[in-house]
Amino acid sequence: MVLDQRRIAILSYLSRATTTVSIPELANALGVSKRTLYYDFNEIDHWLMHHHLSPIQRNYNKGLFLETLTKERLPSLLTLKRQWDYRFTQVERHYVISAYVLLKNGFVSSNELSELVQVSRGTLFKDLAVVTEKLDAFDVSLNYSKQNGYELKGSDQSLWRVIHQLIQIVIENEHDEVIQMLLNQCNQDVDDAEVMIREEIGKLEQQLDLSFNEQVTLSLLLHILMLYKRPLNNLWVDREEQEVLLQSQAFGAVDQLNERLSSKGFRRFTRLECVVLTIRILGSRVTDGSASFTKDERSDIDVVTTEIIEQFEAHSGVRFREKERLQKNLVAHIKPAYYRLKYNEPLDHRYLPLIEHQLKEVYTLTEQALEPLERYVNRTIPSEEVALIAMHFGGWIHRKVDRRSKAYRAVVVCENGIAASSMLFAQLEGLLPDVEILDFLPVRTFSEYEKDIDFAFSTTYIHASIVPIIYVPAILGDSEKAHVLREMQRFMDPDRVKQSDFESVIGIIEQHATIHNQDALRRQIEPYFRPTRSRLEVHKPMLHELVTEDMITVRSSVTSWQESIQIAAEPLLEKKIHSSRVHRCNDRKCRDERSVHCHCT
Secondary structure, three states: OOOOOOHHHHHHHHOOOOOOOOOHHHHHOOOOHHHHHHHHHHHHHHHHHOOOOOEEEOOOEEEEEEEEHHHHHHHOOOOOOOOOOOOOOOHHHHHHHHHHHHHHOOOOOOOHHHHHOOOOOHHHHHHHHHHHHHOOOOOOOEEEEEOOHHHHHHHHHHHHHHHHHHHHHHHHHHOOHHHHHHHHHOOOOOOHHHHHHHHHHHHHHHOOEEEEEEEHHHHHHHHHHHHHHOOOOOOOOOOHHHHHHHHHHHHHHHHHHHHHHOOOOOOOOHHHHHHHHHHEEEHHOOEEOOOOHHHHHHHHHHHHHHHHHHHHHHHHHOOOHHHHHHHHHHHHHHHHHHHHHHHOOOOOOHHHHHHHOOOOOHHHHHHHHHHHHHHOOOOOOOHHHHHHHHHHHHHHHHOOOOOOOOOEEEEOOOOHHHHHHHHHHHHHHHHHOEEEEEEEEOOOHHHOOHHOOOEEEEEOOOOOOOOOOOOOOOOOOOHHHHHHHHHHHHHHOOOHHHHHOOOOOOHHHHHHHOOHHHHHHHHHHEEEEEOOOOOOOOEEEEEHHHHOHHHOOOOOOOOOOOHHHHHHHHHHOOOOOOOOOOOOOHHHHHOOOOOOOOOOO
């Protein structure tokens, strides 16, 4: 594992610091966003632990620091930097160049592009060759004229597909510097454009009774800004579908948004452009809310969702609890998927490989259960859509019913939509038996819960909080689960955990017996609940995690059962998982029976 220059700069800054360093201070010093730092911290922690060093230490409400031993060993592992100026990575340069030529809607000179990405002309031409190849896949060409420079050519549909894909990728992969460049370019035309559009998206949510997470809000914001900079002249949706969309509640909300923005200095969008924005809104993932269907579509999606749940139960043998709630949440999830499938809107899902690996069985069952949706939209469901719905089912399968009193209260702050939030909710609920997970919610509603909880788990950076925040990915692997348990040890009080168990037992006794002297009962039971150690459950590995490929030795034959055990034990001895000291039994009967298990000790 190798650290890039930016992450080396972060370690260098922390290594030189004599006190704790706040995240705003570090972001300002390095010229990067806080979200970028949070992503980098995770990678740096993995690198440090790989080299047997302690990860970056977080002092709650104060800042970050490195342990003394880590500081002492760093110079021997990498070359520390004293200064850092942010430069786009090669991948980021490709996105910046693509976005810039899309925004210009005309010719762009090589000097403009070279100054924008701050590289030599030779490097720029290599980048342009890569960008040209990627655009060709969308039937869009990047033409060059010696007199005028570079210009994009392609149909409105192809160009819009490029815009949509670009926005999805930079948001999903948290290329915050690319996003900031886009916002800066658009803010040049209208003062405070970003703030105004965010306000209008908030009004649109209220009007449609929807709730978007930050990723979706940012996506809609960038789509509106890109559409403002590059007008559309043709629409690829047939007239019959256009008429359906024009009658929708979502189109009415977009039309009103258009009126308000035009009164604030924005170009008034055409009716066709409003239809395109309507499709984007209908296909956007929501964290909560009622779906904006036509009456017939609402009825059809309800029926399809019911059939999907029934198919999943039939194939898996699972019987879901709280089926009405599952139905409601799944309808809110299927709705945008339906519109994405209907209008061929692509979905970029970075968790697809993880889901296919960690939720393989659930993914396969979901794929089989989606046959009713395939019939309804008359097309095969893409793997990205299957993965999202698999996360939803995975969350409900792993959800536990535990009504005992819990010692702590927490929420999950997740910006990845209903499916990912539900999955993370269930994983944390199973991992932490003494924590009551109240709800999952987007960042902007988090402050409403802070006074009622002890801490929060978040997949995204939270600027300020009065409670501790434990940062986690949307899907927890073994190392992430271990990280959560380590972090929890810092916050959990054994006395409080035991008191919670004590009150739960008293409550059960009260339900099933008449207590004549409660004080005496409490005094006699209380000693059994005095804290000894934290009750946090340690992750118990599954068989497939223990018996990995490198632990298996294949031989065509052996001379004895003793030799087979010796051969099988060699990988364990090499990894120092097992000691070479074994019990040797001298009992003749035991040896004659050739029994692997000796009963003489």
